[in-house]
Each structure stands twice: as C-alpha cells, then as structure tokens.
Amino acid sequence: PKMATGEAVTAVAMTEPGTGSDLQRIKTTATLEGDHYVVNGSKIFITNGYLCDMAVVAVRTGSAELGAQSVSLMIIEADREGFSKGRPLKKVGMRGQDTCELFFDNVKVPKENLLGAEGMGFIALMKELAWERMMIAIICASSAEYALATTVEYVKQRQAFGKPVAAFQNTRFELAEMRSEIQIARVYVDRCMELVVRNALSPEAACAAKYWVSDLLSNVVDRCVQLHGGYGYMLEYPIARAYIDTRANRIYGGTNEIMKELISRSI
Ligand SMILES: Cc1cc2nc3c(=O)[nH]c(=O)nc-3n(C[C@H](O)[C@H](O)[C@H](O)COP(=O)(O)OP(=O)(O)OC[C@H]3O[C@@H](n4cnc5c(N)ncnc54)[C@H](O)[C@@H]3O)c2cc1C
Numbered sequence: 518p519k520m521a522t523g524e525a526v527t528a529v530a531m532t533e534p535g536t537g538s539d540l541q542r543i544k545t546t547a548t549l550e551g552d553h554y555v556v557n558g559s560k561i562f563i564t565n566g567y568l569c570d571m572a573v574v575a576v577r578t579g580s581a582e583l584g585a586q587s588v589s590l591m592i593i594e595a596d597r598e599g600f601s602k603g604r605p606l607k608k609v610g611m612r613g614q615d616t617c618e619l620f621f622d623n624v625k626v627p628k629e630n631l632l633g634a635e636g637m638g639f640i641a642l643m644k645e646l647a648w649e650r651m652m653i654a655i656i657c658a659s660s661a662e663y664a665l666a667t668t669v670e671y672v673k674q675r676q677a678f679g680k681p682v683a684a685f686q687n688t689r690f691e692l693a694e695m696r697s698e699i700q701i702a703r704v705y706v707d708r709c710m711e712l713v714v715r716n717a718l719s720p721e722a723a724c725a726a727k728y729w730v731s732d733l734l735s736n737v738v739d740r741c742v743q744l745h746g747g748y749g750y751m752l753e754y755p756i757a758r759a760y761i762d763t764r765a766n767r768i769y770g771g772t773n774e775i776m777k778e779l780i781s782r783s784i
Contacts, residue, residue: 519570528569529649530560530619531642537562538775540575541585541639545621547576549628554578556593556624562769566617567605570595574621575642578635585639590632599624610761646771647723651709653770654726657734658706660763661699664734665692667755668741675746688744695737702730721783728776731766738763 519525536542545558556576563572571594579587593600603618633641669692672683682688709726712718738759742749749756767773 525570526565526568528563528565528572528619530563530566530572531575532560532562534559534561534618538772540642541588542581543575543577543588544581545574545576547578547589547591547626549578552628554591554626554628554631556591556599556621556626558621560619562606562616563619564614564616564769566619567602567615572619573632574619575638583636586636588638588642589635590638590641591626592630592632593621593624593626597624597626609764610758611765643720647718647720648713650723650727650770650776651706651713651718653766654706654709654723654730657727657730657763657766658699658702660759661695661702661730661734661737664738664741664756664759665695665699668692668744671748671754671756672744675748682744682746691740691744695740698733699737702733706730719783721780724771724776724779727770728767728773728780731763732773734763734766 520527531537531540531543533543533545535544543558545556545560547554547556554576556574558576560566560572560574563569566572571592574591574593576589576591577587578589581587595602599622601620601622603620605615605617608614608616632638669683672688672692673681675682677685683692706726709718709722712722738756741756742760745754745756748754749760751757771779
C-alpha cells in the first residue's frame, strides 16, 4: 500500500557483479537460522537502489547446484542492520534516475519477509518480468513517437540550400519510414496491452515487444540525430538527450539477446 501512495520507494534487486543474464547463478545467500534468514552478498545496477526504502531481493536459499530451484525472493527493508548502499553509479544517460549497488552483510531478515515459497523466486520472476518488459516496450514506443515529433518540428524550420531540410526527398522518406515503423510498433504494443488487461499475455509476446520496440527506438533516435545535423549532438537538444537515455532499453529488463533466447524456447 505504501508503494501505491508514494510513501515507499522500492527496488527489484536481481543483478550481481558476477552475473546478470544468467540469473540462476546468483551468489547472494539467505541462510535460515531459527525464525530469520541471514543474507550475505551484493547486487549491482539496481534502479531506485539509492532511494529505496525496501527492495525485493533475489537470493539463494539452497545449494547452488540446484540452480534456479534454489532462488527465492525476499523483501529486505533498507534500515536493517548490515544493509548498505553504494553511491549512485555514473551512467552514460538517464542521469536523473538512481542506479546503484546494494550490499548485504549478515543482514537478519524475518522468515515472513520471504515473498512466495522458498525456491519459487525464479518462476515468479519469469512470470512477472513480462509486465516489466511491457513497461519498457510502452516507454520505447512513446519515446520513438516523441523523437519523431521533435525531429519533424526541427526539419521544418532548419534551412539548407535555400529550403527547409524537410523538403529534401531523403528527409521525407526517412520521416515516412519512421512514422510507419513507429505505428506498427504502437499497434503491437497496444495489442499486447489488450492481452495484459485480459491476463492473457504470454511471456514470449512481452519479450518480443521489449526487444523489437527497443531496437526500433535506437534506430529511430539515431536517424533523428542525423536529421538534426550537428545540433543533434548537442545536449541542449532533446534528441541528443534521447540518444544517450534510450540506449539502456536494449540492456535492462533482460538484454535483447536474452529476449530472443526466451522467444526461441517457445517455438
Ligand atoms: C540503467 C540500468 C538499470 C538497471 N536496473 C536494474 C534493476 O533495477 N534490477 C536489476 O536486477 N538489474 C538492473 N539492471 C541490470 C540489467 O538487467 C543487466 O545489466 C542485464 O540483465 C544484463 O546483465 P549483465 O550486465 O550482467 O550482462 P551479461 O549477462 O554479462 O551480458 C553481456 C553480453 O552477453 C550477452 N549474453 C549473455 N548471455 C547470453 C546468451 N545466453 N546468449 C546470447 N547472448 C548472451 C548479453 O546479451 C550481453 O550482450 C539495470 C541495468 C541498467 C544498465
């Protein structure tokens, strides 16, 4: 409830310095000792990590040999003794968003903080990450629309060879292609959202939305920068900021290569 009212900031902490894509190899352990777990390990690249009041942390509650079967999820409040945070990491873009390291040094966590059953964390993540991937797809589709809109505005007013840049056939074809592709992305994302509402979206459809629309966004933003000429490389122009901010979409939420792995398993 506190998340809904904005009173609590939370984070989802899966990635570790030694493993990201291969989540079943996490090394952060939670060992049961009486009525509480003792958590040791660290996480990296955690969105909201610096500001979080609590985090949902992926931990290993059994032997590493069990792989995914010994991964569990646990809510860990930030004020627990032994839970510390690194400084926000210096990212290429998205500088307004905090991304940081979290450290767990013999953190005592009550048994009740286990989210779901022991060993079911990996399955829960695989199911629920579909929604995170949809959020990324939505952001990418709308960011692409924004990139195009700001570029249309720019090329109409920028003059070259005595006419607006928008008047060149190359510009018009670029805009036509981008608008078509962005509309196609939007229709697919909207369709996925209809399925989300009916609770019928498959994980692989969400993977497809995430990888395809984030790839499209990178492609669109790059072309929009080109249409801006040198101004497109200056941070005072929104398109330059979009260029550095949008890149991470192909990496987080599971890399686009991992999305294709997951899709291929369903074929
Ligand atoms: C801005 C930002 C915010 C983030 N927020 C969070 C967060 O809130 N919580 C969280 O837990 N994590 C977060 N992450 C971490 C992100 O999810 C990981 O960086 C990502 O999953 C990749 O893991 P990795 O960095 O360990 O790369 P690696 O797994 O080391 O991958 C390196 C390269 O190898 C490729 N690769 C790996 N395995 C395969 C394979 N089987 N087949 C083909 N290619 C493969 C990858 O696609 C990639 O290109 C965030 C990252 C960033 C940049």
